[in-house]
Amino acid sequence: MTNHAPAAADVPTALPAAAATGHTILQVGPVNPDVQAALAGEFGALRLPETRPEREDFLHEHGGQVTVAVCSGRIGVDTELMRALPNLAAIVNFGVGYDSTDIAQAAERGIPVSNTPDVLTDCVADTALALYLDVLRRISAADRFVRRGDWEATGNFPLAVRASGKRVGILGLGRIGAAIARRLEGFGCELHYHNRRRIDGSPYAYHASARELAEAVEVLIVAAAGGPESAGLVDADVLTALGSEGYLVNIARGSVVDEPALVSALVEGRIAGAGLDVFAHEPYVPAQLLDLDSVVVLPHLGSGTAETRKDMARLTLENLRSFLRDGSLTTPV
Known part of the structure; x- marks a missing residue:
């Protein structure tokens, strides 16, 4: 295209x-x-x-x-x-x-x-859900495991993490964030969010900062708008709050996440994994991520359906x- x-x-x-x-x-x-x-x-x-x-x-x-x-x-x-x-x-x-x-x-x-x-809301939300399932259940990593012949050579694939029933935080509960949340309701997830302002009538738990949100959940999904106001919103402190068993999914903009801090956290195992559709300097993807089975990388295809x-x-x-x-x-x- x-x-x-x-x-x-x-x-x-x-x-x-x-x-x-x-x-x-x-x-x-x-x-x-x-x-x-x-x-x-x-x-x-x-x-x-x-x-x-x-x-x-x-x-x-x-x-x-x-x-x-x-x-x-x-x-x-x-x-x-x-x-x-x-x-x-x-x-x-x-x-x-x-x-x-x-x-x-x-x-x-x-x-x-x-x-x-609006016209792309559902497809971007579907992509977020696909990344969520993929990184927690290690679908892409398991696919590579089979293609390499490791299943036959070494036996069963390592255990993954349950995707249903998780505490999930949505960073940016706009049109797309809300569509992601609705999908995760079907998985029995406990939903939390952070926005610049609390949303009246929202059934989800509100947190006053990105760090507080990350501290409260097991998976953090970034759906915030890009731009100067949100640049680096998910920084090293937020990733530390998410913790070594936490997962990050980003379908917003690469600029919203401090990419060097994310790479460091993933390489050092300070967070469990990430599903990424966007990057800070597209189409460049940090080389350190490409060898990590804990990371799913996509070429910014969130709304990419015909x-x-x-x-x-x-x-x-x-x-x-x-x-x-x-x-x-x-x-x-």
């Missing part, structure tokens, strides 16, 4: 407009194929070159005309790019996360930003069409 930016020679020199709206649309980085096809065919969007010399030349020539940027959750409109687009009027984001975009600058300049909430990606593409284009039509966004952040 990865798309590559065109060579500099392929970047349009004339500025196409989006139908008769007078807007000029810019695609920033690779996006979903359905979105890209619509951007090129329906909207005549420009595409930002990825290499610096071509990018600088492009922005010098066209930056002042761009009014709408379309991007993904992984490659947003960062501080430098936003400053190079003085007439930017809206940012349309493919994905629920938008921490790669300079939201503070957008707010200061009155630039609305959209994302694609059905969900189609729904996300539909909502992205719905936001774009709405803004071009009347200046409103369907799902503003």
